[in-house]
Each structure stands twice: as structure tokens, then as C-alpha cells.
Amino acid sequence: MPGTLTDIINYVIQTALGVVGLDYARVPEMLRIGAAMLIACGAMLGYVAVVALFFGWAERRVAGRIQARQGPNIVGPFGLLQLIADAIKILVKEDIIPQTAHRFLFRLAPILVFMGAFAPFVVLPFSETLVVSNLSLGVYYALSFAALEVVGVIMAGWASNNKWSLYGGMRLAAQMMSYEIPMGLAVLTVAVLSGHLNLRTIVLDQQGYWIFSWNVFRGFPWAFLAMFVFYLAGLAGSKRTPFDLPEAESEIVAGYHTEYSGMRFVIFYLSEYATMYVVSALTAVLFLGGWHGPIPHVLAWDGQVHWEAGPVLSALIGMVNMIGKSFFLMFVMLWFRWTYPRVRVDQIVYLCMKVLVPLGIICLMGASAWALVW
Amino acid sequence: MVQSLKTDEILVNMGPQHPSTHGVLRCLLKTDGEWVREVWPYIGYLHRCKEKIAEKVSYIQFMPYTDRLDYLASANNNLGWAMAVERLTSIEVPERAVWLRVLAAELNRIASHLLSYGTFGMEAGAFTPFFYGFRERETIVSIFDQLCGARLTYHYARIGGVMRDLSPETAKAIRRFLDEMDRRWVEYNTLLSDNEIFVRRTANVGVIPADLAIAYGLTGPVLRGSGVAHDIRKAAPYACYPKLDFKVCVGEGLKGTVGDCWDRYWVRMLEIRESVKICRQILDGLPEGPYQAKVPRILKVLANEAYVRTEAPRGELGFYIISDGTDKPWRCRIRAPSFCNLSILNRIARNCLVADVIMILGSIDVVMGEVDR
Amino acid sequence: MEAKDICEILMRHLPDAVREFCIDTADPYLVIEPTCISDVAAFLKNHPDLQFDMLQLITGVDRCQSFEVVYHLTSLRFGHSVTLKAMILHDRPRIASIADIYPAADWHERETYDLLGIVFAGHPDLRRILLPDDWEGHPLRKDYVAPESYHGISNAPQ
Numbered sequence: 001m002p003g004t005l006t007d008i009i010n011y012v013i014q015t016a017l018g019v020v021g022l023d024y025a026r027v028p029e030m031l032r033i034g035a036a037m038l039i040a041c042g043a044m045l046g047y048v049a050v051v052a053l054f055f056g057w058a059e060r061r062v063a064g065r066i067q068a069r070q071g072p073n074i075v076g077p078f079g080l081l082q083l084i085a086d087a088i089k090i091l092v093k094e095d096i097i098p099q100t101a102h103r104f105l106f107r108l109a110p111i112l113v114f115m116g117a118f119a120p121f122v123v124l125p126f127s128e129t130l131v132v133s134n135l136s137l138g139v140y141y142a143l144s145f146a147a148l149e150v151v152g153v154i155m156a157g158w159a160s161n162n163k164w165s166l167y168g169g170m171r172l173a174a175q176m177m178s179y180e181i182p183m184g185l186a187v188l189t190v191a192v193l194s195g196h197l198n199l200r201t202i203v204l205d206q207q208g209y210w211i212f213s214w215n216v217f218r219g220f221p222w223a224f225l226a227m228f229v230f231y232l233a234g235l236a237g238s239k240r241t242p243f244d245l246p247e248a249e250s251e252i253v254a255g256y257h258t259e260y261s262g263m264r265f266v267i268f269y270l271s272e273y274a275t276m277y278v279v280s281a282l283t284a285v286l287f288l289g290g291w292h293g294p295i296p297h298v299l300a301w302d303g304q305v306h307w308e309a310g311p312v313l314s315a316l317i318g319m320v321n322m323i324g325k326s327f328f329l330m331f332v333m334l335w336f337r338w339t340y341p342r343v344r345v346d347q348i349v350y351l352c353m354k355v356l357v358p359l360g361i362i363c364l365m366g367a368s369a370w371a372l373v374w
Numbered sequence: 375m376v377q378s379l380k381t382d383e384i385l386v387n388m389g390p391q392h393p394s395t396h397g398v399l400r401c402l403l404k405t406d407g408e409w410v411r412e413v414w415p416y417i418g419y420l421h422r423c424k425e426k427i428a429e430k431v432s433y434i435q436f437m438p439y440t441d442r443l444d445y446l447a448s449a450n451n452n453l454g455w456a457m458a459v460e461r462l463t464s465i466e467v468p469e470r471a472v473w474l475r476v477l478a479a480e481l482n483r484i485a486s487h488l489l490s491y492g493t494f495g496m497e498a499g500a501f502t503p504f505f506y507g508f509r510e511r512e513t514i515v516s517i518f519d520q521l522c523g524a525r526l527t528y529h530y531a532r533i534g535g536v537m538r539d540l541s542p543e544t545a546k547a548i549r550r551f552l553d554e555m556d557r558r559w560v561e562y563n564t565l566l567s568d569n570e571i572f573v574r575r576t577a578n579v580g581v582i583p584a585d586l587a588i589a590y591g592l593t594g595p596v597l598r599g600s601g602v603a604h605d606i607r608k609a610a611p612y613a614c615y616p617k618l619d620f621k622v623c624v625g626e627g628l629k630g631t632v633g634d635c636w637d638r639y640w641v642r643m644l645e646i647r648e649s650v651k652i653c654r655q656i657l658d659g660l661p662e663g664p665y666q667a668k669v670p671r672i673l674k675v676l677a678n679e680a681y682v683r684t685e686a687p688r689g690e691l692g693f694y695i696i697s698d699g700t701d702k703p704w705r706c707r708i709r710a711p712s713f714c715n716l717s718i719l720n721r722i723a724r725n726c727l728v729a730d731v732i733m734i735l736g737s738i739d740v741v742m743g744e745v746d747r
Numbered sequence: 748m749e750a751k752d753i754c755e756i757l758m759r760h761l762p763d764a765v766r767e768f769c770i771d772t773a774d775p776y777l778v779i780e781p782t783c784i785s786d787v788a789a790f791l792k793n794h795p796d797l798q799f800d801m802l803q804l805i806t807g808v809d810r811c812q813s814f815e816v817v818y819h820l821t822s823l824r825f826g827h828s829v830t831l832k833a834m835i836l837h838d839r840p841r842i843a844s845i846a847d848i849y850p851a852a853d854w855h856e857r858e859t860y861d862l863l864g865i866v867f868a869g870h871p872d873l874r875r876i877l878l879p880d881d882w883e884g885h886p887l888r889k890d891y892v893a894p895e896s897y898h899g900i901s902n903a904p905q
Contacts, residue, residue: 067505163386250394250497341572342499344729418877588800591851680773707806717854
């Protein structure tokens with residue numbers, strides 16, 4: 001049975017080349033891994049685009065539903081093709097760079113932001129086998145790349161040479177940097193409980209009694225609290241309502257992306273959904289059992305295994321579980337957005353420093369004590 | 375190290391094109407980071423020389439121009455202008471017309487406050503109240519469509535009466551709407567008024583003490599939000615208001631200090647309910663009879679002058695007309711409530727956050743068509 | 748309290764200030780010596796039986812030979828109102844500002860200055876308010892002729 005996504009891809013290539021009579025094994029090891037990685041990354045990139053497109057549509061449908069109106073429903077079934085139409089519209093739009101902007105940084109910023117948003121996808125596991133890169137420090141990799149976004153956003157805010165953009169950039173910098181602390185504390189709580197930093201291992205650890213072996217229940221109350229800390233901090237990190245101050249339309253016009261148009265704007269837009277997905281997926285992985293449950297891989301009672309999914313079915317079930325949970329958590333974010341007003345800049349710092357950080361520390365200390373006792 | 379960093383206050387233009395300056399208001403902010411040290415409002419971007427126009431057109435012709443003052447409450451403006459001209463000419467208005475005008479004015483007040491509810495929510499960062507407010511406003515607008523054929527600039531009250539009688543179907547539609555409004559009102563509060571984030575954004579922000587409010591000539595919900603029970607419908611009753619039973623709603627500082635943004639918001643919400651009550655009473659007690667008095671085609675007004683004030687959704691709307699015996703006023707001065715209400719902005723929006731300035735501006739609820747005239 | 752009683756109180760305390768009490772219009776008004784406007788405003792605001800705490804409106808009226816400045820005051824406490832008029836010369840349109848007594852007068856005086864060119868002496872910040880700073884003339888004057896263009900934008904009717 002193949003180990004990871006890379007192995008699967010290699011296996012597929014080998015088989016495919018074998019059909020036409022070429023021996024893939026003769027290609028040097030490094031090249032083979034590189035090719036597989038490239039393909040896997042391409043697949044993830046496609047996945048990000050699909051998720052962003054889907055949620056661009058879902059957001060509007062959910063908003064329509066909440067706001068007692070229709071939302072897009074003309075183009076294609078349920079308006080599903082609306083996003084394609086939008087994408088075409090945006091691609092042919094004029095790309096405007098303000099005359100007084102710093103042209104190089106202005107162009108670089110969206111790329112950095114997207115990089116920061118996309119990089120964590122590489123370590124997100126979809127099932128036991130489906131993971132692009134099984135890094136042993138996966139959690140830290142994800143968190144640290146998320147921080148790259150800050151640089152891009154400050155750059156965008158500064159390079160636009162617009163005071164409102166600068167405000168947005170500075171707000172985001174303050175917000176993301178402070179919210180990384182409670183996020184880190186919540187992650188540490190899980191790390192202490194499970195003893196790993198590898199996302200795959202963390203999920204494997206949550207196997208057993210259906211949903212009751214999820215960290216959120218197993219580590220009750222510490223992991224339970226930590227989940228809220230992590231999710232809220234992640235919400236702030238992905239600048240979603242009620243923490244959407246960096247792009248608060250009613251205050252600072254559109255914040256750091258005020259001056260961006262066309263494709264460059266879309267890159268910011270995609271990154272926002274990508275970040276949302278990363279936060280949701282990480283919450284699912286760290287606290288909600290990843291690919292385990294609610295659809296089980298194994299049916300066992302009376303101490304006997306009655307049914308076990310095969311490797312392919314198991315990967316499929318894992319994917320459904322994982323994507324289902326992530327999408328649900330993303331839906332909650334949409335739900336928040338269309339329900340709540342926005343907090344103020346002092347309140348956001350208050351919430352972080354005086355509520356989430358102490359809570360995170362309590363979780364970490366509680367979990368450490370827990371780990372020592374057991 | 376930190377002390378040696380040089381920081382500076384920056385001047386930022388908020389508007390005239392800005393999502394939440396209610397049209398074309400321009401505010402110059404002096405900011406120190408997120409702190410706003412001072413705000414200077416600059417107005418006049420929508421100035422259309424209304425007072426000059428009034429001197430050039432006849433009394434009857436000026437009526438549609440009043441629609442475009444506070445374009446969110448044109449029925450109230452029509453009422454004010456009609457009453458002012460009737461006061462000068464001693465035209466007797468049929469009782470039914472008086473009641474119909476008040477019905478239109480109160481419906482329009484609900485519509486105006488609903489819009490204010492929506493935009494205020496939007497300024498706080500919540501989108502959904504905007505759509506909910508607009509959903510109910512749409513019903514009112516359709517009712518006006520039935521009533522007088524227009525959806526925004528109604529031109530409903532005419533000198534000496536109203537343009538058209540109320541049909542039974544429209545009356546039924548209004549009743550249906552009023553019943554629905556009662557239900558929706560509760561929903562609105564669940565969504566926004568009692569929301570913890572919203573309360574924290576608005577309570578204790580932009581507090582206007584009662585004496586300051588009076589000194590700056592604030593009127594309407596802004597004044598009442600400061601706890602001053604002053605409503606021209608009660609203080610100097612006009613039209614059929616003495617026969618109607620309603621309450622003057624004042625801010626009580628339920629969530630913070632008396633006179634904060636939340637209080638001003640809440641006064642508007644309460645007024646929606648009072649206006650619903652008034653509309654019901656009007657529909658129940660609407661007298662029969664003609665709806666338009668005989669008014670000469672060319673209305674000449676003897677040399678005279680009068681200041682007539684009415685309670686528009688945003689406060690005291692006054693028309694001061696000086697006539698000279700011709701069919702055009704010699705001078706027409708419009709006391710626009712938003713103009714006076716906005717003048718306090720510089721005084722209260724000091725040393726607060728950028729987000730607070732938006733909330734204060736939203737809670738004052740100006741309409742630039744009226745400020746700039 | 749009726750306008751007549753208000754006039755009597757005012758005449759008793761500031762006999763020089765009141766020129767005339769006019770009752771033949773729909774709203775009676777008091778004609779005030781323009782030089783006394785600050786005193787009258789302060790008196791009306793502070794007198795315990797009058798307490799005119801709110802300034803509703805300041806209007807400038809071009810009467811061709813002269814300007815009238817009209818003040819509408821009201822008392823929220825007692826519910827009575829009064830209209831004051833001050834007649835000033837057309838070629839020297841100048842009157843004392845009451846913005847220090849009624850902060851509400853600030854913007855009204857600026858607007859009257861902007862549209863009629865009446866100068867309010869002692870106003871803290873007498874600038875144009877509705878029109879641009881570089882606008883020429885005062886549109887609400889009866890002898891005002893609208894400019895043909897403004898910054899190259901034609902004003903001719905279409």
C-alpha cells in the first residue's frame with residue numbers, strides 16, 4: 001500500500017509509463033520525487049482555486065439566504081457558473097497601478113499574500129495517505145507561512161500610497177501578529193496532549209472511539225477551550241467578520257486592497273478564502289479528528305471488527321470527512337460574517353490580549369498538568 | 375528607542391467619496407494612528423441653490439423641489455411646505471386631506487428610520503440589517519407607488535390637500551404592512567439592537583449631553599437621544615396630531631450613557647413603533663370628505679411672512695417664507711434638520727477612534743440633500 | 748408666553764434695543780437695533796422667565812435697500828418662540844455674531860455670509876460653507892448675476 005500522496009503519484013506515473021513501455025524506475029530518485037511533488041502541488045493549487053471559487057459562490061448564496069434575498073441563481077444550475085462568469089470578467093479587466101504607487105512592491109504584495117495563504121495547503125492531510133508533504137513539524141510550518149501574509153499585506157498597504165490602504169495594512173499587522181500568540185498557545189495545547197507536531201500523527205492519534213476520541217472530547221476541557229481560542233484567532237487571522245478591520249469597508253474604504261483592481265484584487269480575494277480554508281482544516285485536524293468520523297472507516301462492536309474499508313475507500317471516506325468538516329467550519333465563518341457587526345480596533349486587541357491569551361495559557365497549563373498526571 | 379521614533383499626525387480626507395459619509399459629505403480627519411484628534415466637516419457638494427430656486431418658481435411649482443431636500447422623507451417635506459403656504463394664504467384644507475398627509479408622513483418616517491437602521495448597521499460592519507431594513511422599506515415604497523405613483527419623490531401633499539385619495543386596496547396594503555412591521559421590529563432587535571458587539575460599538579460613544587444638544591440646535595432623534603423630550607408633534611401640535619395618541623421617545627441610557635450613539639439609534643427604533651401606532655389610528659379614524667380644497671391656478675400671496683415647523687424624521691424642518699404679493703416667494707429659508715445636526719460633529723467627534731467617527735456620523739443620520747439644499 | 752409679553756419684558760430691560768414690534772404678519776416679529784443683537788440674544792437666553800435656549804434659524808433677507816437678519820429663537824422649557832429682525836445697511840452688511848451665545852449660530856452665520864455676504868463680526872471662523880472658497884459673489888442677493896462658467900465648466904443652459 002502506498003504511503004503518501006507522493007508515492008501514489010509515483011505509482012500512477014510508473015504504471016502509466018509502463019503501459020507505453022518505459023521504465024520509470026531508471027529515472028533518478030530526486031527527479032522522481034521532484035516531479036511527484038510538482039504534480040501534487042499543482043493539484044493542491046487547483047484545489048485552492050476550486051475551494052475559493054466554490055466559496056465565492058457559496059458565500060453569496062449563504063448571504064442571500066440569510067438576508068432574505070436570492071443571491072446568484074441565473075448563470076448555470078443554482079448560479080454555480082456565476083463564478084466562472086465573474087472570473088472571465090475579472091481577467092479582462094484593466095489592471096490599474098496608481099501613478100504614485102511603488103510599482104515593484106505593489107506587484108509583489110499579492111504574490112506574497114497568496115504564497116502565505118497557499119503554502120500551508122501542502123501539509124494539510126486529507127486522509128491517512130492523501131497528504132502532499134508529511135512534514136514532522138507540519139503545524140509550525142503552517143503557522144509560520146500564514147505569517148508571511150502579514151508582510152504582503154503591509155507591503156500592499158504601503159506601496160499603494162493611499163492613506164486608507166496604509167491604515168488597513170497597519171491594522172492587519174497589529175491584528176495578525178497579536179492573534180498568532182493565542183493561536184500558537186492553542187496549538188501547543190494539542191501538541192502537549194498528543195505529543196506530536198506532525199499533522200498526520202496528530203490525526204492518527206485521534207482514532208478509536210468514533211468521535212469521542214477526537215482531541216476536542218478526549219482532551220476536555222483543555223482542548224475544548226483551545227479549539228475556540230484557535231478558531232477565533234484563526235478567524236481574526238483570516239480577517240473575517242467580526243474581525244474584518246483591515247478591510248472595513250465602512251471605515252477605511254477597502255483597507256489594503258483599495259487600490260487593487262482586476263486580477264491582482266482577485267489574488268487577495270482568493271487568498272482570503274484559502275486562509276479561511278487553512279484555518280478550518282487545521283481546526284478539523286487538530287481538534288475534530290481530521291479524517292476520522294463522523295463517517296467511520298471501521299465498524300467494530302463486541303470487541304470485533306465487523307467491517308473495514310479498503311485503502312481506496314478509506315482514503316475516500318477520509319477525504320469526505322475532512323472536507324466536510326472544513327467546509328462546515330468555513331460555513332460558520334460565512335454565517336458569522338452575515339450576522340455580526342465588526343468590532344473596534346481597541347476591542348480586537350482587548351479580546352486577544354485579555355481574553356484569548358490568558359485562556360490559551362490556561363489551556364496549555366491545564367493540558368501540561370493533565371499530561372504529567374496521566 | 376521607541377521614544378526616538380518620530381511620529382506625526384496625518385490629515386485624511388474621509389469623503390466626498392467614501393462608503394459611509396451618507397452621500398457626499400467630506401470630513402477632514404486629523405489622525406494620530408487610529409485616534410482621531412479632530413474632524414472638520416466640509417459640506418456643499420450637493421448644493422443646488424434650493425433657496426434661490428424658490429425665489430424663481432411659484433409656490434405651487436416649488437413643491438416637487440421640496441421632495442429633493444431630504445429625499446428619504448419627501449412626504450414630510452411636502453407636508454411642511456404645504457402647511458407653510460397654507461398658513462400664509464389661509465387656505466382651508468379638508469379634514470380628510472390633513473389625515474392623509476399625516477398618514478403619508480408617518481409611513482415615510484418609518485421608511486426613513488428603516489433606512490437609517492440599515493445604514494447604521496452597515497456602518498457597524500453588519501450587512502444583513504441593511505437588507506432587512508430595505509425589505510420592509512420596499513413595502514412602504516410600493517404602498518407609496520399605489521398611493522401617488524412615485525417611489526421616492528412623492529409630491530403627495532399638495533397645497534390645499536393631497537394629490538389622490540386613499541383607495542381601500544391601499545388601505546388594506548398599509549394595514550398588512552403595519553402588522554408585518556410589528557413582527558419584524560422584534561426581529562430587528564434580535565439581529566442588531568441587542569447584539570453584544572453592536573452595543574459595545576455604540577454605547578458610551580459620541581455622547582451628546584442634553585445642554586450641548588440644545589445649544590447646537592439639534593432636533594429630532596438626535597436631541598431626543600440626549601434625553602430631551604422635545605417633539606414638535608407634541609410641543610407645537612399641527613395637522614391632526616392632537617387627535618392621535620402617541621409617545622415621545624427619549625434616550626434613557628439603557629446600554630450606556632444618556633445621549634450616546636446607541637440611544638440615538640434606539641430612539642429611532644422606538645419611533646418606528648410609535649409611527650406604526652399612529653398609522654393604525656389614522657386608518658381607523660380617517661374622516662370622509664373631499665381630499666383637495668379649491669386652490670387658484672396662480673396662487674398669489676399677499677405680503678406676509680411665516681415660519682412653519684414640522685417634525686421630519688431627522689428633526690425640525692422649518693420653512694420660513696417671506697411673500698411679497700406675487701406668486702413667488704420673496705425669500706424662502708429652509709431650516710434643514712440635518713444641517714443643524716451635523717454642525718455638532720466637530721464638537722463630539724474628538725479624541726475618538728476612526729471607527730467611532732463613523733458610528734457618530736451614522737447616529738446623527740444626515741441626508742446630504744438636506745444639508746446642502 | 749405670547750410674543751407681546753416677550754416684547755414687553757425685553758422693552759422693560761433693554762429699552763434701547765427694541766425698535767418696533769410688528770404684529771401684522773402671520774408670525775409677529777421684533778425689530779432689534781443691529782448693534783444690540785448680542786445683548787438681546789444673551790438676555791433672551793438667560794432671563795429666567797424666557798430661557799430661549801435654542802436658536803432655530805438665522806436668515807438673511809435681501810430687501811434691495813437693506814438687509815434683514817432674522818433670528819428664530821425658541822424655548823424648549825416653556826415652548827414659546829420669538830422672531831427677531833435686525834435691519835442693516837446694504838452697502839455695509841455687518842452685524843455682530845452670536846455664535847458665542849448660541850453655538851448653533853456658527854453654521855447659520857457662515858451660510859448667511861456665504862449666500863448673502865453679510866459679515867458677522869466676531870465669528871470664530873467666517874468662511875464660505877456651501878459654495879467653494881473661490882466662488883465670486885453671493886447668490887441669494889437680488890442683484891446677483893450667475894457667472895457664465897466656473898473653472899472652465901460652462902454654466903449656459905443646455
